[in-house]
Amino acid sequence: MSKRKSKDSSFSLGECIATVHMILRARFCHHLPGKPFGVEAQYKNLMDLLKQTAVHGESNSLLIVGPRGAGKTMLLKSVLDELMQMKQVKENLLQVHLNGLLQTDVKIALKEITRQLQLENVVGDKVFGSFAENLAFLLEALKKGNRSSSRPVLFVLDEFDLFAHHKNQTLLYSLLDVAQSAQTPVAVVGLTCRLDVLELLEKRVKSRFSHRQIHLLNTFGFKQYVSMFQQQLSLPKEFPDGRFAQEWNQNIQSLCRDKTVEDILQKHFNSSKDFRSLHMLLMFTLSHVAVSNPNIRLTDLVAASRLCTMDSKANVLHGVNPKRWTSRPGLSVLEFCLIIAMKHLNSIYEGEPFNFEMVYNEFQKFIQRKTHSMHNFEKPVVLKAFEHLHQLELIKPLEGVSVRTQKEYQLVKLLLDSSQIMDALQKYPQCPTDVRLWASSSLE
The missing domain is CATH 1.10.10.10 (Winged helix-like DNA-binding domain superfamily/Winged helix DNA-binding domain)
Incomplete structure (x- = not known):
C-alpha cells in the first residue's frame, strides 16, 4: 500500500480513504455546517438574533419555516458553528435540542431538558406543582456563582408544530413566557415545514411569541447548485494529508466542468432542489470510493444517479430488491x-x-x-x-x-x-x- 506524506503526518492511502468516508458521511448524514447558498439574508438575520441572546443577554423567539430538505437544520448549525467560535459564546451559551417526534409530552420534554442541562443532581427528588415551576427552578440553577446574571440558553424545537399538540401547549407557553419576561436570557428557535403553524397556537401562546419568521424556499439557481455539489464533496483544509486533499479537490473541480456531470446535476436540479436528495446522490457516489478507486469517477456519479432515479415498481419487474439493491429471481x-x-x-x-x-x-x-x-x-x-x-x-x-x-x-x-x-x-x-x-x- 502506497504512503502519502504531508508536513504534519504520514498517512497510508487506506487511512486517507477511511478519513474521507468519515468526514463526508458525517457531512451528508448529519447536515454538518457548510457555507450557505442562496440564504445569505436569512443567515445574517438568524446570526444577529442569536448573537443578541448569546452575547448581549436579550431574549428572543423565532421560527424557521420551509419545506423538508430546504436546509433549515443546516442553516441553524452553520450559524451556531460560527457563534461557538467566539470565546464568550462558547463559555456561556447552553443549548437544548428537542424534537416533537421524540418529546411527545411535557414529562418527557422536562426529563430531556434536565439531562441536556446536566442538572439531574440539582433536581434530585424535588416535587414541583407545575412544569413552569420546574423550568423556573432549572433556569435559576444556571445562575453563575460570581454574579446574579444567568447563562443564556438556546432552546431548539425541531418539528415545532408537533409541540402544539401537547396538552394546553404547556411547553411552548412556559418557554415563550420566560423569553418574554426577560428574567433569563433565553432564545427559542422553532423549525417547521408548516406555513400555517401560527394558526395552531393557543391565544395565550401566540401572544407571547415575537412573530419573527425566517422562510427558506430554495431560490438558488443551477450555478449555485453546482457550487453546492462541489463544496459538499470537497475536503477541508484541516485534512490530515494535505497532498491527498489537494488531489481530491482538484478531481472534484474537474468533475464539475464535465458536460455529463452537468447534465446529471441539471436532471436532479429540475427534479428536486432540496439538500436531502443531493446528499443521497453524493452518498451513493461516495460508496464507490475505495483503495482500488481512490477518486470519484464519472462512472460512479452516473451509477449513483441511476440508483436515485430508479423506479421501484420497475425494480420488482427487473428482479431487483429496492430495499437492499440486490438481485433476486424476477417474475415468471x-x-x-x-x-x-x-x-x-x-x-x-x-x-x-x-x-x-x-x-x-x-x-x-x-x-x-x-x-x-x-x-x-x-x-x-x-x-x-x-x-x-x-x-x-x-x-x-x-x-x-x-x-x-x-x-x-x-x-x-x-x-x-x-x-x-x-x-x-x-x-x-x-x-x-x-x-x-x-x-x-x-x-x-
Missing part, C-alpha cells in the same frame, strides 16, 4: 402474461378495475391462439401467480370492497403503466417471442 413468464392481460384490459375498459376471472379469460384467449409456445396452466396455479402479484404490490384491491367477496371476483387495479411493462419485457431474459408480440399488439 406466467406472471408476466397476467400483467400483459391486465395491460390489455386497461386499454379495453379505459382504466376501469377488473377481477381475476377477467384476467384469466384474457390469458386463456392468448393460450388458445398460441398453444405451441405456452403451457396451459391449471386455474389454481394461475390464481396463485395472481396472488403473488398482489403481494408484490403490482396490483391493488379497490378500497371499500367487501372482504366476503370471493378473491376471484375482487376488483383490483394495475399499478404499472404500459411503458414500464414494455421496458421490463425488453430486459427479460429468454422471454418467448409470442409473449413479446402479444404485449405490443393492439386488441381488436
Whole structure:
C-alpha cells in the first residue's frame, strides 16, 4: 500500500480513504455546517438574533419555516458553528435540542431538558406543582456563582408544530413566557415545514411569541447548485494529508466542468432542489470510493444517479430488491402474461378495475391462439401467480370492497403503466417471442 506524506503526518492511502468516508458521511448524514447558498439574508438575520441572546443577554423567539430538505437544520448549525467560535459564546451559551417526534409530552420534554442541562443532581427528588415551576427552578440553577446574571440558553424545537399538540401547549407557553419576561436570557428557535403553524397556537401562546419568521424556499439557481455539489464533496483544509486533499479537490473541480456531470446535476436540479436528495446522490457516489478507486469517477456519479432515479415498481419487474439493491429471481413468464392481460384490459375498459376471472379469460384467449409456445396452466396455479402479484404490490384491491367477496371476483387495479411493462419485457431474459408480440399488439 502506497504512503502519502504531508508536513504534519504520514498517512497510508487506506487511512486517507477511511478519513474521507468519515468526514463526508458525517457531512451528508448529519447536515454538518457548510457555507450557505442562496440564504445569505436569512443567515445574517438568524446570526444577529442569536448573537443578541448569546452575547448581549436579550431574549428572543423565532421560527424557521420551509419545506423538508430546504436546509433549515443546516442553516441553524452553520450559524451556531460560527457563534461557538467566539470565546464568550462558547463559555456561556447552553443549548437544548428537542424534537416533537421524540418529546411527545411535557414529562418527557422536562426529563430531556434536565439531562441536556446536566442538572439531574440539582433536581434530585424535588416535587414541583407545575412544569413552569420546574423550568423556573432549572433556569435559576444556571445562575453563575460570581454574579446574579444567568447563562443564556438556546432552546431548539425541531418539528415545532408537533409541540402544539401537547396538552394546553404547556411547553411552548412556559418557554415563550420566560423569553418574554426577560428574567433569563433565553432564545427559542422553532423549525417547521408548516406555513400555517401560527394558526395552531393557543391565544395565550401566540401572544407571547415575537412573530419573527425566517422562510427558506430554495431560490438558488443551477450555478449555485453546482457550487453546492462541489463544496459538499470537497475536503477541508484541516485534512490530515494535505497532498491527498489537494488531489481530491482538484478531481472534484474537474468533475464539475464535465458536460455529463452537468447534465446529471441539471436532471436532479429540475427534479428536486432540496439538500436531502443531493446528499443521497453524493452518498451513493461516495460508496464507490475505495483503495482500488481512490477518486470519484464519472462512472460512479452516473451509477449513483441511476440508483436515485430508479423506479421501484420497475425494480420488482427487473428482479431487483429496492430495499437492499440486490438481485433476486424476477417474475415468471406466467406472471408476466397476467400483467400483459391486465395491460390489455386497461386499454379495453379505459382504466376501469377488473377481477381475476377477467384476467384469466384474457390469458386463456392468448393460450388458445398460441398453444405451441405456452403451457396451459391449471386455474389454481394461475390464481396463485395472481396472488403473488398482489403481494408484490403490482396490483391493488379497490378500497371499500367487501372482504366476503370471493378473491376471484375482487376488483383490483394495475399499478404499472404500459411503458414500464414494455421496458421490463425488453430486459427479460429468454422471454418467448409470442409473449413479446402479444404485449405490443393492439386488441381488436
